[in-house]
Amino acid sequence: MSGHPGGILAAFKHIDAAIKAIHDLKDMGYRDFTVFSPTPLLELEEAIGHKVSPVRRWTLIGALTGVASGFAMTLWMSADWPLAVGGKPIGSTIPYVVFAFELMVLFGAIATLTGLAFHSWRNAKPAAFDGRFTDDMIGIFVPCVEDRRDAVKDLMETTGAEEVRVEA
Amino acid sequence: MATTAPPEQSTRPTYADVTRDVFGTLGNPSKTYYILFGFILSVLALGLIALLYQIRYGLGVAGYTPPVMWGAYITTFVFWVGIAHSGTLISAILFLFRSAWRTAVYRTAEAMTVFAVLTAGLFPLIHVGRIWYAYWLFPYPNQRMLWVNFKSPLVFDVFAVSTYLIVSTLFLIVGLIPDIAAIREKATGWRKKLYTVTALGWRGTDQQWRHYSKAYLYMAALATPLVLSVHSVVSWDFAVSIVPGWHATIFAPYFVAGAIYSGVAMVITLMVPLRKAFKMERYITVDHFENLSKLLLLTGMIVFYAYVIEYFMAWYSGNPFEQQSFWNRAFGDYWWATWTMIVCNGFLPLFLFFKKIRRSIPALFVLSLFVNLGMWFERFVIIVVSLSFEYVPYAMGHYTPSWVEFSILAGSFAWFFMWFLLFAKNFPMVSITEVKEIIPLPRKQEAHR
Numbered sequence: 280m281s282g283h284p285g286g287i288l289a290a291f292k293h294i295d296a297a298i299k300a301i302h303d304l305k306d307m308g309y310r311d312f313t314v315f316s317p318t319p320l321l322e323l324e325e326a327i328g329h330k331v332s333p334v335r336r337w338t339l340i341g342a343l344t345g346v347a348s349g350f351a352m353t354l355w356m357s358a359d360w361p362l363a364v365g366g367k368p369i370g371s372t373i374p375y376v377v378f379a380f381e382l383m384v385l386f387g388a389i390a391t392l393t394g395l396a397f398h399s400w401r402n403a404k405p406a407a408f409d410g411r412f413t414d415d416m417i418g419i420f421v422p423c424v425e426d427r428r429d430a431v432k433d434l435m436e437t438t439g440a441e442e443v444r445v446e447a
Numbered sequence: 448m449a450t451t452a453p454p455e456q457s458t459r460p461t462y463a464d465v466t467r468d469v470f471g472t473l474g475n476p477s478k479t480y481y482i483l484f485g486f487i488l489s490v491l492a493l494g495l496i497a498l499l500y501q502i503r504y505g506l507g508v509a510g511y512t513p514p515v516m517w518g519a520y521i522t523t524f525v526f527w528v529g530i531a532h533s534g535t536l537i538s539a540i541l542f543l544f545r546s547a548w549r550t551a552v553y554r555t556a557e558a559m560t561v562f563a564v565l566t567a568g569l570f571p572l573i574h575v576g577r578i579w580y581a582y583w584l585f586p587y588p589n590q591r592m593l594w595v596n597f598k599s600p601l602v603f604d605v606f607a608v609s610t611y612l613i614v615s616t617l618f619l620i621v622g623l624i625p626d627i628a629a630i631r632e633k634a635t636g637w638r639k640k641l642y643t644v645t646a647l648g649w650r651g652t653d654q655q656w657r658h659y660s661k662a663y664l665y666m667a668a669l670a671t672p673l674v675l676s677v678h679s680v681v682s683w684d685f686a687v688s689i690v691p692g693w694h695a696t697i698f699a700p701y702f703v704a705g706a707i708y709s710g711v712a713m714v715i716t717l718m719v720p721l722r723k724a725f726k727m728e729r730y731i732t733v734d735h736f737e738n739l740s741k742l743l744l745l746t747g748m749i750v751f752y753a754y755v756i757e758y759f760m761a762w763y764s765g766n767p768f769e770q771q772s773f774w775n776r777a778f779g780d781y782w783w784a785t786w787t788m789i790v791c792n793g794f795l796p797l798f799l800f801f802k803k804i805r806r807s808i809p810a811l812f813v814l815s816l817f818v819n820l821g822m823w824f825e826r827f828v829i830i831v832v833s834l835s836f837e838y839v840p841y842a843m844g845h846y847t848p849s850w851v852e853f854s855i856l857a858g859s860f861a862w863f864f865m866w867f868l869l870f871a872k873n874f875p876m877v878s879i880t881e882v883k884e885i886i887p888l889p890r891k892q893e894a895h896r
Binding site for chain 1: 461462463466586592593594595596597598599603606607610613614617618621625628629631632633649650651652653654655656657658659660661662665666669670672673676680880881883884888889890891892
């Protein structure tokens with residue numbers, strides 16, 4: 280079993296051809312296609328038209344949690360075992376900014392990666408793949424029923440795909 | 448000797464060239480690699496034997512002489528933390544500034560950061576003597592019901608360096624994932640299995656790039672203030688105490704500039720042989736080295752300015768202890784260390800004002816070695832010389848590192864280079880994805896013209 284729905288897999292060498300194919304697919308009403316590229320390409324992103332990634336919320340929440348944890352940890356531990364040094368108050372918020380800052384960065388970074396892993400997994404669509412898509416080709420996989428495959432295949436060929444395959 | 452760009456630099460590589468060339472640097476190490484690796488392992492063994500000897504007989508085998516109770520270990524700790532800094536500068540700060548030239552060099556710098564912090568982190572543990580109690584540095588629930596002193600910069604350091612190690616490692620791994628996916632398709636045998644697992648299922652889909660690009664941006668935004676904070680915190684280990692020569696508000700920016708300075712020097716030291724061995728002249732060009740040397744010149748001048756200001760403030764303060772401390776630095780027992788520092792870090796980099804030197808790779812390599820040497824001595828001067836000459840004449844002392852400290856210092860270099868060599872032969876040292884990003888993909892319209 281292939282693990283993905285049947286459809287058309289096209290490989291593009293030219294970026295403008297791939298962008299045209301994406302626009303034409305959207306005009307035909309397709310939204311659930313997958314585009315592969317070896318590197319992030321702004322023009323492709325604009326053509327696909329995704330909303331801004333929600334990973335930023337993970338970063339913000341992680342960072343704020345880090346700040347809160349840094350202050351909470353230092354203040355509570357200072358109160359739990361009072362240590363009077365250097366004439367400073369038991370709970371000295373100014374030096375504790377360092378801990379709040381470090382934990383902000385640490386928690387923010389970990390939360391960002393968790394968000395990246397979560398959203399990449401949640402938004403992953405089963406799609407046919409070719410190893411050349413991480414090398415030098417742009418790939419487009421369009422899941423479609425057998426009746427529509429000829430139309431999509433024609434579209435890919437006319438826009439300039441180097442290779443078009445029917446994936447069962 | 449001026450090095451001119453080889454003719455192949457003028458031909459722009461394609462995406463397929465980039466993958467093929469970078470993949471070509473991996474696997475099948477040469478005989479030279481094994482000889483070098485064997486030498487590194489033997490130096491590491493020497494360091495380990497010295498460390499075991501110290502663990503067996505105690506810190507007395509180090510050269511500590513009251514009042515100098517921070518010596519070569521803390522010097523080397525600060526040295527390695529400093530080395531780490533330019534990696535994050537190149538990978539995160541220059542990324543935020545959209546500096547395109549960083550793409551070919553940032554992976555080397557970033558790997559250097561991780562291995563340098565990994566090395567630095569060992570030294571506080573070695574320095575405390577009873578290494579098996581090192582976990583006392585962290586706040587953890589215990590039967591004695593006590594916690595660490597959060598008002599101490601030494602505890603600041605535990606959090607700063609640990610955070611730096613974790614975040615820089617994560618940053619390196621995130622950058623590697625798309626590259627590993629690219630070489631996964633070309634690898635065979637056990638490497639194929641290794642890259643299939645470590646690529647974490649990456650296929651470069653639009654959804655993956657959508658989240659990845661943002662995540663990388665936010666990671667860079669978090670790493671940027673982190674890099675400035677870590678060496679500021681390290682500088683407070685000294686600046687908040689009342690030792691003459693330490694108690695100065697200039698310490699944080701002075702240390703950060705020094706850290707980036709030493710790190711850029713180490714990047715050049717590593718990149719020159721790496722570029723030659725991996726035949727990467729097409730990607731790491733003379734222009735890259737010139738940009739690195741400009742960074743070296745800028746940070747070097749900031750460091751030199753800080754040296755001058757330190758002396759000026761010692762004189763201008765009217766404080767006799769401060770004045771004596773700085774007089775002792777220049778003309779006391781350790782004059783040779785101070786002048787090594789001033790010549791290597793202050794004067795020699797001024798040659799970089801000459802374009803011919805900036806574009807000469809052999810000259811840059813030699814200069815980078817001097818800066819590395821000078822920056823170790825800078826830390827030695829700040830730490831040891833200041834401690835040896837404080838307030839009370841009868842409490843002054845002279846410290847000389849013992850063979851144990853020298854062996855552990857040599858072992859630390861071996862430890863660092865061991866990781867670097869292992870990494871260089873198994874993972875891409877030039878970022879495939881980011882180098883491709885600055886190469887325009889072919890267009891059908893152009894092809895038809």
